[in-house]
Amino acid sequence: MSVHILPVKVYVRVFVALMVGLAITVWVATQDLGTWNTIVAMTIAVAKAMVVALFFMHLRYSSRLTMIWAGAGVFFLLILFALTMGDFDTRWFQVKGW
Amino acid sequence: MSVTERELELGHQFEDLEQQTEAYTVGMWVFLVTEVLFFGALFMAYIVYRSMYPQDFFAASGELDIALGGLNTAILITSSLTMALAVRSAMLDRWKAQIGYILATMGFAFAFLVIKYFEYSSKFEHHLFPGEHFDFKGENGEHAEMFFSLYFAMTGLHGIHVLVGILIMVALVYRTWRMRAQRQDYIPIELTGLYWHFVDIVWIFLYPLLYLIGPLGSGKG
Amino acid sequence: MSHTDAPKGTDYLHADYSIKSWLLTLDHKRIAILYLITISLFLAIGGSMALIIRMELLTPEGDLLMSDTYNKAFTVHGVTLIFFFLIPSIPAVLGNFLIPLMIGARDVAFPRLNLLSWYVFTTGGTLGVIALVVGGVDTGWTFYTPYSTSFSNTAVVTAVFAVFFAGFASIMTGLNFIVTIHKMRAPGLTWSRLPLFIWAQYATSVIMVLGTPVIAITLLLIAAEKTLRIGIFDPALGGDPILFQHLFWFYSHPAVYIMILPSMGVISELIACFSRKRIFGYEFVAYSSIAIAVLGFVVWGHHMFVSGQSMYAGMVFSVLSFLVSIPSAVKIFNWIATMHKGQIRLDSPMLYALGFIGLFTIGGLTGLFLAVMGLDIHVHDTYFVVAHFHYIMVGGAILGFFGGIHFWWPKITGRLYPEILGKLSAVLIFIGFNFTFLPQFIAGYLGMPRRTHSYSEEFQVLNVLSSAGASILASGTIIAVAYLLWSLWYGEKAGRNPWNAKGLEWETSTPPPTTNFERTPTVTEEAYAYGPDDESGEVNNERD
Incomplete structure (x- = not known):
C-alpha cells in the first residue's frame, strides 16, 4: 500500500455531495411517497455512506x-x-x- | 535528531514499515467491521419494531427536532471533511495544518455534543425518557416508549463514540505537537480518521431513521 | 541428563523472573501462559459446579440443593465454562502461543492489544466471580428475556458485564490473529502451505470478530433495561423477547464453532503427526474450516423452533443447519483417510485425537436429529439436547484442547510428562465422558427435562450411571492436571522436537527464545511433509 494523497478539491466535492444528499433527504421527507419515503431515504443514506467510505476513508485506493x-x-x-x-x-x- | 534522518517507530514484531502500515490499516478496518455489527444489532431492533408499529413510530418521531438533527448532520459531515484534510496534511508532513484541522474537527464534535445535550434535556423535560415518568400524549404510548428506548440507545451509543473520538483527538494533538520537529508517522491520524468517518456514517443512517419519519410536511410515514 | 543446558536467559521462560516481567509482558508466549492459568481457574470453578449438579441428580428428590440454588449452580457452570473457559481455551492459549511460531513471526501483530485482551478478560472474570459471590445468577447462561430483565432478582447486571468484557477480550484476540495471519507470515509461507491449525484459527477469528459485537450490544441492552429502563426487549412496551433470542443466537450459535473449530485444527496436526502422513485432502480440510465459519452464521434459528418463531423461518433454518454437517463430515472423512495406511502411534495426544473423532461424530449426528423440526419439538429442553452439546463441547472442544496441550506441552514448558499417566488419563476421560453423557441421550429421549433438580424415579438408573461417569471423568482430568504440574519441576527435559513433528514451531529451540527464531525462517515445502522414509517416528528426545 502506498500513500494516496488526493487533491483538496476531491474532498471538497465529496463534502458538497454529502451536503446536497442531506438537503435531498430532508426535502424528500416533506413529500408523501408512502413506503417509498423510507426506500428513498435509505438509498440516499447508503450512497452517502459509500462516498464517505470510498473517498474519505480511501477504500477505493485500499x-x-x-x-x-x-x-x-x-x-x-x-x-x-x-x-x-x-x-x-x-x-x-x-x-x-x- | 534531524528531520529527515529519523527512522519512524517500528515495532519489534515487524520486518519493515510497509508491513507495519498495512497491519495497522487492516486491523483498523477489522475493528470497524466489529463496530458495524455492534451498531447493527441496534438497527436490527429498530427494523423489527418499526415494521411492527409503523404508525406509532411515525407519531413518536414527530417529537424530535428535525432542525437540530439536520444541523448536527451538517456539523458531522463538515467534521468529516476537516478530518480528511487533517489526514492529508499529515501525509504531506504539514504539522501545523494537521493540528489546525484536528482542532477544527474537535470543535465540530464538541458542537455536536452540545446540541445533543440540548435535545436530550428537552426530551427529559417533556417526559420522553423511558421509565416511570414517561408520558406520551398520543395513542399507544408504550410503543412511543419503545421508539424512545431505541432513540436513546442508538444516539447514546453514537454519542459515546463521538466522545471517545474527541479524547483520541486530544491525544493526537498532543502527540503531533510534541513530535513537531521530526518526520511523523501518519498512521495514528489515519486510523483516527477512519474511526471518525465511521462515526459519521452511523449518523448518516440515524438521522433519516429517527428524525425524518414523523409528521413533516404532508408525509404520513 | 542435561549436559547441554542452554544458559539462563535465553528462552522465554527464563528471560526474566520478576512478577512485573510477567504481568507487563508483550511476549505472546507469556500471555498464552497467563491465559492458561486464568482459564484453568475457571475450568475448576465450572467443573466443580458440574460435580455438584451430578451429585444433586444422584437421587430423584431435590435433596442436596434448593431449586433456586440449583438454578444458580447450572448458570455458573454454563457461564464460566462457555465464556471463560471454552471460548478462550484454544485460541487464547494454544493459538496465542503457536500462531507466531507456526508462521515464523517474532510476535503477533499487536502485542499490546494482546496483553490488554488478557487484562480485559481478567476484569470480566473478576466481575463473574463477584456476581457469584454476591449471590449468583439464576437465568441460565442464555440470559433469556423477559426473565432476566423483568423478573430475576439475582446479579444479572454484574454477570452481563462479566460476559461483555470476556467478549471484548475475544474480539481483541480475533482481530489480532486475523492481522497476524494475513501480514506476518514468513517468506515462502503461502496460504496453501499453512498448517491447518492456522486455517482453523483464522476461521475462528472471523467468527469472533463478526459475531461477538452482536452479543456485546445485546447484553448491554439487558443491563440498560434493568438499570435505565431503556426497554428494547420489554413486552410491556411491545417488545419482542424473540428478538433477544435472534440476537443472542446470532452470536451464540457461531460461538459453538469458536469452540470446536480450533479443536479441529489441533486434531489435524495430531492426526498427521501420529500417522506420519500428509493430511489427506489438505485443501478440503482448510476450506471446510472457512465454510463452517460462514455457514455457522445462517443456522441460529434452530435453537428457536419452539420459541414462537415463524415456522417458515424454522424450515429455512432447519435446511441450512443440515448444510453445516457437510464441511464437518469432510473433516472427519479426511482424518480417517489420513490414518489409512499410516504408521499410527498411540501416544497420549493421539488418544485424545481419536477420542475426539468418535465423540464429535456422535455429537454431530445427534445434531442432525435436532435440526429436524419435528424431532426437535419432542426432545427440546430435555437431556437429549444436553447430551448432544456436551458431546460437541466436551467430547469435541475439550478433548481437542487436552490433546493440544499434551502435544505442545514439551514445547511450551520444556518438560516431558510421564507418557504412561498421559495414556491413563486420556482413557479415563474417554470412558468417563461416555458414561456421563450416553445415558443422558436416553433419559432425554424418554422425556427427562433439563434444568430441574428433581425428576421422575424411572430416570434414576440413568442418572446414577451419569453421575458415576462424571466422577471417572473428573478423576481423569485431575490426574492430568497433577502430572502436568509435576512435570514442570520433575519432568524429563524436552528436546527440540520430541514427536519428530513437522512445522516451524518444532524447528526453534525448546522452550522457544523470546524472539521465537534467531533468524526469520524461509519456508520451501508444504505443511505435513511426512514421508514413508521418515523413520518410524520413534520418540526422539535429543537435545541440542
Whole structure:
C-alpha cells in the first residue's frame, strides 16, 4: 500500500455531495411517497455512506484485503437482517394463510 | 535528531514499515467491521419494531427536532471533511495544518455534543425518557416508549463514540505537537480518521431513521 | 541428563523472573501462559459446579440443593465454562502461543492489544466471580428475556458485564490473529502451505470478530433495561423477547464453532503427526474450516423452533443447519483417510485425537436429529439436547484442547510428562465422558427435562450411571492436571522436537527464545511433509 494523497478539491466535492444528499433527504421527507419515503431515504443514506467510505476513508485506493473485510461486515449484517426479518415477516402466514 | 534522518517507530514484531502500515490499516478496518455489527444489532431492533408499529413510530418521531438533527448532520459531515484534510496534511508532513484541522474537527464534535445535550434535556423535560415518568400524549404510548428506548440507545451509543473520538483527538494533538520537529508517522491520524468517518456514517443512517419519519410536511410515514 | 543446558536467559521462560516481567509482558508466549492459568481457574470453578449438579441428580428428590440454588449452580457452570473457559481455551492459549511460531513471526501483530485482551478478560472474570459471590445468577447462561430483565432478582447486571468484557477480550484476540495471519507470515509461507491449525484459527477469528459485537450490544441492552429502563426487549412496551433470542443466537450459535473449530485444527496436526502422513485432502480440510465459519452464521434459528418463531423461518433454518454437517463430515472423512495406511502411534495426544473423532461424530449426528423440526419439538429442553452439546463441547472442544496441550506441552514448558499417566488419563476421560453423557441421550429421549433438580424415579438408573461417569471423568482430568504440574519441576527435559513433528514451531529451540527464531525462517515445502522414509517416528528426545 502506498500513500494516496488526493487533491483538496476531491474532498471538497465529496463534502458538497454529502451536503446536497442531506438537503435531498430532508426535502424528500416533506413529500408523501408512502413506503417509498423510507426506500428513498435509505438509498440516499447508503450512497452517502459509500462516498464517505470510498473517498474519505480511501477504500477505493485500499488493498483488496481491506475491501473484502469492509464488504464482509456489511454482508454479515445483511444476513442478520434478512434471516431475522424472515422470521418476523412470515409469522402472519400462520395466522392468515398465504 | 534531524528531520529527515529519523527512522519512524517500528515495532519489534515487524520486518519493515510497509508491513507495519498495512497491519495497522487492516486491523483498523477489522475493528470497524466489529463496530458495524455492534451498531447493527441496534438497527436490527429498530427494523423489527418499526415494521411492527409503523404508525406509532411515525407519531413518536414527530417529537424530535428535525432542525437540530439536520444541523448536527451538517456539523458531522463538515467534521468529516476537516478530518480528511487533517489526514492529508499529515501525509504531506504539514504539522501545523494537521493540528489546525484536528482542532477544527474537535470543535465540530464538541458542537455536536452540545446540541445533543440540548435535545436530550428537552426530551427529559417533556417526559420522553423511558421509565416511570414517561408520558406520551398520543395513542399507544408504550410503543412511543419503545421508539424512545431505541432513540436513546442508538444516539447514546453514537454519542459515546463521538466522545471517545474527541479524547483520541486530544491525544493526537498532543502527540503531533510534541513530535513537531521530526518526520511523523501518519498512521495514528489515519486510523483516527477512519474511526471518525465511521462515526459519521452511523449518523448518516440515524438521522433519516429517527428524525425524518414523523409528521413533516404532508408525509404520513 | 542435561549436559547441554542452554544458559539462563535465553528462552522465554527464563528471560526474566520478576512478577512485573510477567504481568507487563508483550511476549505472546507469556500471555498464552497467563491465559492458561486464568482459564484453568475457571475450568475448576465450572467443573466443580458440574460435580455438584451430578451429585444433586444422584437421587430423584431435590435433596442436596434448593431449586433456586440449583438454578444458580447450572448458570455458573454454563457461564464460566462457555465464556471463560471454552471460548478462550484454544485460541487464547494454544493459538496465542503457536500462531507466531507456526508462521515464523517474532510476535503477533499487536502485542499490546494482546496483553490488554488478557487484562480485559481478567476484569470480566473478576466481575463473574463477584456476581457469584454476591449471590449468583439464576437465568441460565442464555440470559433469556423477559426473565432476566423483568423478573430475576439475582446479579444479572454484574454477570452481563462479566460476559461483555470476556467478549471484548475475544474480539481483541480475533482481530489480532486475523492481522497476524494475513501480514506476518514468513517468506515462502503461502496460504496453501499453512498448517491447518492456522486455517482453523483464522476461521475462528472471523467468527469472533463478526459475531461477538452482536452479543456485546445485546447484553448491554439487558443491563440498560434493568438499570435505565431503556426497554428494547420489554413486552410491556411491545417488545419482542424473540428478538433477544435472534440476537443472542446470532452470536451464540457461531460461538459453538469458536469452540470446536480450533479443536479441529489441533486434531489435524495430531492426526498427521501420529500417522506420519500428509493430511489427506489438505485443501478440503482448510476450506471446510472457512465454510463452517460462514455457514455457522445462517443456522441460529434452530435453537428457536419452539420459541414462537415463524415456522417458515424454522424450515429455512432447519435446511441450512443440515448444510453445516457437510464441511464437518469432510473433516472427519479426511482424518480417517489420513490414518489409512499410516504408521499410527498411540501416544497420549493421539488418544485424545481419536477420542475426539468418535465423540464429535456422535455429537454431530445427534445434531442432525435436532435440526429436524419435528424431532426437535419432542426432545427440546430435555437431556437429549444436553447430551448432544456436551458431546460437541466436551467430547469435541475439550478433548481437542487436552490433546493440544499434551502435544505442545514439551514445547511450551520444556518438560516431558510421564507418557504412561498421559495414556491413563486420556482413557479415563474417554470412558468417563461416555458414561456421563450416553445415558443422558436416553433419559432425554424418554422425556427427562433439563434444568430441574428433581425428576421422575424411572430416570434414576440413568442418572446414577451419569453421575458415576462424571466422577471417572473428573478423576481423569485431575490426574492430568497433577502430572502436568509435576512435570514442570520433575519432568524429563524436552528436546527440540520430541514427536519428530513437522512445522516451524518444532524447528526453534525448546522452550522457544523470546524472539521465537534467531533468524526469520524461509519456508520451501508444504505443511505435513511426512514421508514413508521418515523413520518410524520413534520418540526422539535429543537435545541440542
